[in-house]
Amino acid sequence: MKKIILITVVFVSLMFTASCDDQLELSNPNALTTDQYWKTESDAQAGVNSIYAMFYKDGLWARWIYFRLDLTSDEGFSNSPWTELADWTRFNYINYNFWEGNVVTWRDTYKAIFRCNQVLANVPNISFQNEENKKQILAQAKFLRALHYYYAAVLWENIPVVLTPSLPNDLPEQKNVTEVWAQIEKDLNEAYADLPSTWASDQTGRPDKGAAKAFLAKVYMQQHKWADAKTALEYLISGPGAKYSLVSNYKDNFTDVNENNSESVFEIQFGDQRKGGTDESQSAAVSSNRAQFFAPRSIGWSDGQARFWLVNAFKQEKDKNNGIDIRLKHTLFYPGLLADFGDKVYGKDWQWGADEAWFRKGARDYYRSNEDYYNQVNYRLIRYADILLRYAEVLNETGNTAGAYQYVDQVRARVNMNTLAAAHPEIGNDHDKFLERLKTERVLELAGESVRWEDLKRWGDLDSQSSVDKISLRDPDFKNFKVGKNQRLPIPQVEVANNPNLKQHPEY
Template identity: 75%
Template sequence: MKNTVILTVIICSLFAAVSCQKDELDLDNPNALTTDQFWVTPDDAELGVNSIYAMFYKDGLWARWIYFRLDLTSDEGFSQSPWVELADWTRFGYINYNFWEGNAVTWRDTYKAVFRANQVLANVPDIEFSDENRKAQILGEAKFFRALYYYYAGVLWENIPLVLEPSTPSDLPEQHTREEVFAQVEKDLNEAFSALPLTWDESQTGRPTKGAAKAMLAKLYMQQHRWEDAKAALEYLVKGEGAMYSLVEDYRDNFTHLNENNSESVFEIQFGDQRRGGTGEGQDASVSNTRAQFFAPRGIGWSDGQARYWLVDAFKEEQTVNGEIDERLRYSLFYPDLFEDFGDKVYGKDWEWGDEEAWFRKYQRDYYRENEDYFSEVNQRLIRYADILLRYAEVLNELGMTADAYQYVDMVRARANMAPLAEAYPGIGNNREAFLDRLKIERVLELSGESVRWEDLKRWGDLEDQSAVDEIAERDPDFGNFDIGKNIRLPIPQVEVENNPNLEQNPGY
């Protein structure tokens, strides 16, 4: 169960405190274990790999700020936060490259996660295990997570240091291109796939599987337009040994705490509300997600992130086979006509809405409470099977197999009670561009607010052409600030550039 994985990170803060770094005076603490003293037993290895999981609960990553980078910077979301600098970082107003909440903390926590993975990979091979299979799994987990964090770093910053050994304060790592970073991600994921199991015992739910490794490989290959490689990775999940996933009957089950780790989940981050401390390394550190607090409507949470109203219109462009509104809208967004359309009140309350106002409903907890806080227990479904099916359709279309791609879109549409794609849009036929244009909408209807849109826009090349950016700006005015060739990637925190002569700031900054 998810609580098992969450509870394993409780003592990781103690481990991290004695292993991450010494202070600038390089003094030894007689009460703390040294690295040589720690990495001795299989239990030490378990603690080491669990410390990587603990990074999910840090501010810069999946506990808080990464959603501002992946959801709000895309055309699906935006910010009207009274904290102007925070809002500016969702509309390409990058002035202070060291802005903590917008950039530096995500960079820091990314490399903390990489450091913890590197510690495992450097030290665990020398530990004697009676169970060599478990040793291999631990190394596979570490490689999976190093790959995951480098993948998102490659999506966000592109040209970054590639650190593959435990770092020290005096290191000045070399900068690498996105292509070089992605090559390492590919290597790590392939090695992780070989070591990870197809499934885990229920007590270990939340650890990555072979399916999760293949799904990440598919994402990686697609970002590089390596369509044949992506096809092979996805077929493992759709037709091959890893074809054990299925769409849950109730779409809403993907976004609440009531049916987590279900048949649709390929990899999800386990969150809980049993510890209500901060997000540091203390023993009471939270294992919760704060997204709900920051993305809640006015008066419920901080309301720093909201959805673009064009999403509501997109859902209403096509009715179900019964002539009704696509019910995915009901569980994706809060908007003025939610009560009229579905009978749902926002957190059980009457609401005064602004003109064309919308908020993300996914991962909010209005289904059982009337406010939000910093301690959401709802798991983040990082990869789910509906995404896999739509990706497979996209890959087949890119390979000229458009006729074969329809069935996988239809599987996703059928759950929402939508007509088959060819019936609803017969004009598409086998036209590759027309199919991709429709698939872009299908991904929005199914996956809006799930932190995939930014990588989608990059993969499709929509951020590299001024006419495409102008079209995006019609539905998201923030893209009027988008600078081609510059804003497709974040600036590297300036303090990193100034302190490391081997780093150059990203182009245009």
Template identity: 70%
Template sequence: MKKIILYSTLLCSLLAFYSCNEEELNIDNPNALTVDQYWKTPNDAELGVNSIYAMFYKDGLWSRWMYFRMDLTSDEGYSVSPWIELADWTRFNYVNYNFWEGNGVTWRDTYKAIFRCNQVLSNVPEIEFTDDARKQSILAEAKFLRALHYFYAAELWENIPIILEPSEPSDLPLQSTKEQVFAQVETDLNEAFDALPASWDANNTGRPTKGAAKAMLGKLYMQQRKWEQAKTAFDYIISGPGATYSLVANYKDNFTDVNENNAESVFEIQFGNQRLGGTDEGANAAVSNTRAQFFAPRGIGWSDGQARFWLVDFFKQEPNADGGLDERLRHTLFYPDLQADFGDLTYNRQWEWNDNEAWFRKGARDYYRNNEDYYSQVNYRLIRYADILLMYAEALNQLGMTTDAYQYVDIVRERANMQPLATAHPEIGSNPTLFLRQLKNERVLELCGESVRWLDLKRWGDLETQAGVDEIIARDPDFNNFVVGKSLRLPIPLSEVENNPNLVQNPGY
């Protein structure tokens, strides 16, 4: 079964009653469990870890607002939403640091997810299991998920508190540097790897594996430009015991609800449309992805997010091995000439667009319906093997192994019916600078609209100098608002800074 991860709502605060006769008032509520009453059985542990996965379905994380930061703030996307504050947030015009949809809710849901991880890690060790391997894998899942949320939080805000125990409302956690957060992520991932299985049975599809832990480790090292460590982590997946992944024949299968959790998927967020509620903690809360509704063309969805048109032209620069267009373009973007270029679209939508406009197609459901809503069941492939291959090639190139790196780029190009890299671009040779320049292009062509571009720009150092930002401005005028040394990180929500004397606002804000 595809959607197996259900969640339970945990009560995380205790009621204390004080009076002259305290014992008479301290009566257990039969309709609500306290922390002391919970965390007794293996089933409690199962429900506890499942509640962490439920955070993927919240507005602040991968159901909605993460895509606005990861895709629209990069040079691949932008917003002309009539909701001015929302559009401003994607173009570095940060006025209200407490802006809920762009900042506050993602901070809240990130730490809410971390809180649930910490509950599991604090309480499950005391529970007796007949199956100790399952106990250890539950703890490993919590460590993996805590690492995942801290990784993205460190890339968004950088200087944030590290909280490793269940927190209380009165806590005032200390602030840590991005480097300290990344060190904790590394620890969690290494410990998770030891206890995670290499694979799960069909009833547990969607839980992290050893391969997912190594993939996240590799991404972590890549963002720190620790190329040797990244190569070692990826070795497990490329040529080591975890070398079980491969590219699917049909590129489109990575972006629909057909053939999900396939051989290319390293870690995939499981979405479904079986519950049509909101994003609260109610029993009917949705487990859906709302990205398609917000990113769809006008007349189909809200169109709060669009793709930069330079991407369309970029795809058309290099013909495929047959002299035609790169087939990935048709599955990546909606744009006015899509039907004219490829000629066999199955749906005749009533498009509302102007010339030189484009929208992200990945995750859209035009393959079987002609509108979007808040309940997309299409899984989000957070890490897929093509991304790993290209990062591996990048690490090899940075280590002076440029010649060895070609083969991993060619695996990705071959699926797209593109000529081998050396044939199409003989000018690169063994020059690492030219190879990296082309690899940046390869990542756009393969991964456009998959929430990796912002991380790429940070890793490459393109956001660290005005010269680098000026190059981006040529593709995305929103970067005219980008301030070097400031805008590569979000402001910490002002309410957090005001309520916690241990937090200092990020530089420049």
């Protein structure tokens, strides 16, 4: 059930204003001020719901963040005729104020954080009949603030950490990424304490304790805090939060047919019931535009494509029946799809170049012949297969390579692949060989799910010229990659110009 998306826009049309001039006492009868608002439990609930509405904005999970997380990685690229858009997946950052490539994601990130801070500043002063409800609202705001700071840290690294409602004349100080990680950890730990283990069915889409632990694991792993990550992941695998399991049908993770299933740890709830834009109106859409921008030619805009090396990666190893890894069918569109699996894309035959591929996850070819701006398929931000592979990585990093195999094998078994030891006996208990194979296992399971960029950063694959040169063999855009520079985005120059406490990254 997707009840949460039906109520997220109740709050967003409210105006929070502060007097700029005491001599002006004109008031807008249609606007609410902060003095008038934040009085009741319903105010608090509408306030936290407004944070979820930010998932549906252009700069975030409605559209442009996928260009940063998927297309900038070696999994994807852009061949868009809009040269500046494509250049921002080629590390050709000329105009740091390019809206679609940089500024809109920065703006919407801090807009989401502002909404979190409004809730955290004002809800404690509201009386509740049940204090647990208040705690859960505050915990959601902390979780969502951590989520948005997480992706901001992955993209820009050294950024302002704003923890109170912003005013127009604020000049927040820039923090080192280590301080950003620390704040995210704090928010997630505090959120975990007050989030429920499960929500009622009409509240599906809100984070629970498992989601908080999963994001904590991600934060710890990006910092190589392997022991802390291990503890967080064990909560989900063998501890009190061990309620997850892999669904039998891999495809069920990428359609609207079986959403919020046993594999889902946290997913963004999308819907197609409103056909508006991404503004703040009551008719604003709650949809994803990703499929429209990543669709094959003649289906959508085709501004984002997958690298063809992914197709070859799936074909390097046969399954137990000597067939092709079934995950390829559900991950990519490519010229051989019909021959390999008998699949007709969007019910039609399309002529593509021999080395072209597109991301399939989240597309709606299973019931329609084109895409639009109103894709209702939920986006699984974290699912249990990712958790299992992360746990295998952590075990390998903490000296238990032998114990890591079983968690990779669970993921492989779901799609009828042989055990890792049987398929790759050369790995043994060698840490480096296991990690190299795990990099491939994560691609086969998670390609096109917005984790590859953070993976490359965590593995240090962007830290040396030799490793970047290897990436460039499968993604020519990395020939433009400058080590020590392009592992993070430039800060929008307009932000730097307006805030003397904010410095552009020195390499830019």
